[in-house]
Amino acid sequence: MNSSQKFNFKLAERFLEDWADPPEDPLGELSDFEMGWRCFCFEHNHKVFIEIGDDQKEVFLDPDICMMIESNFPKEIAKLSQGQKIVITFSESWFIITLLPTDDRISCILTKFGTSGWEKVFEFDRTHVLDVLRGFLQEVMQLAVDKGYITLFEKEEFIRPAFASSTDAVILGK
């Protein structure tokens, strides 16, 4: 197991190539917020660097982060803060991050799948991991607000679960 503080989600430069069609909802099944979020990720696509120990993964707002956040990401952060294991799957980039809290630490398993596979295990400070995930969530959702794709109210409602139990990690860690 690698013990390291290097756990980071970093919003990087704009990515201007189109690899997919614009988001559509021909049957009118999605809410304004859901469509706004998808359109933001597509029209303001960025690279995102995920640093885990000595590994760095390059992913994109569309589709990787778009799908991660749509998968109840704020509630997943809340689960993690309450001591439960969470699994973040980057299906389009072929890797999985499993976060397992134990006291004030978090075990992180980075799993690569696809045509070849491997697994690496790291350990991080629990508060640091929660701060990184909450900070990244706040940053990208605020950018969607600033660019006019979702409202401030929608953003605050959506991310609230991630911050509702922000003291849990400290309490549980004692």
Add this chain to the structure above:
Amino acid sequence: MAEIIEQDIIDSSIEVGSGCEWKGRGTEPQWNNPKSTKAYDHIARHHGPQLKPHELMGRSTSSSKDQGQWLNPNDWVNAEQLIPKYSGKYIIDFQRPIGRVYHPDGTITESVTCAKIKRNPDGTLKYGYPVVNSSIFS
């Protein structure tokens, strides 16, 4: 006859998907319509037959990952009907060509028969794309 060749069921206590009671948010998706964004999420946009070769090649080269493309949208509807009604990950072999796979080195494998699918806890599909037979399941 299609066959599930690998599976990782996450929750076998609740049956979800087409034909089951809808327990997700809002109204039930139109399972039989491949254009259902709610049921099939990003599949059409990122792996649909309408995508041009340069889009999939570009994504494969830049990401250094294979990129699968469906030949027919109705096959992701078929996949939803064929996989077990439990949230989890599956590889299904249709035993007939259902797609192609673009590789990072610029080559293309045509007539692939397998697809990797993930079913969400509410029964909708999180992802689904054709894969070559050597793809490692996780």
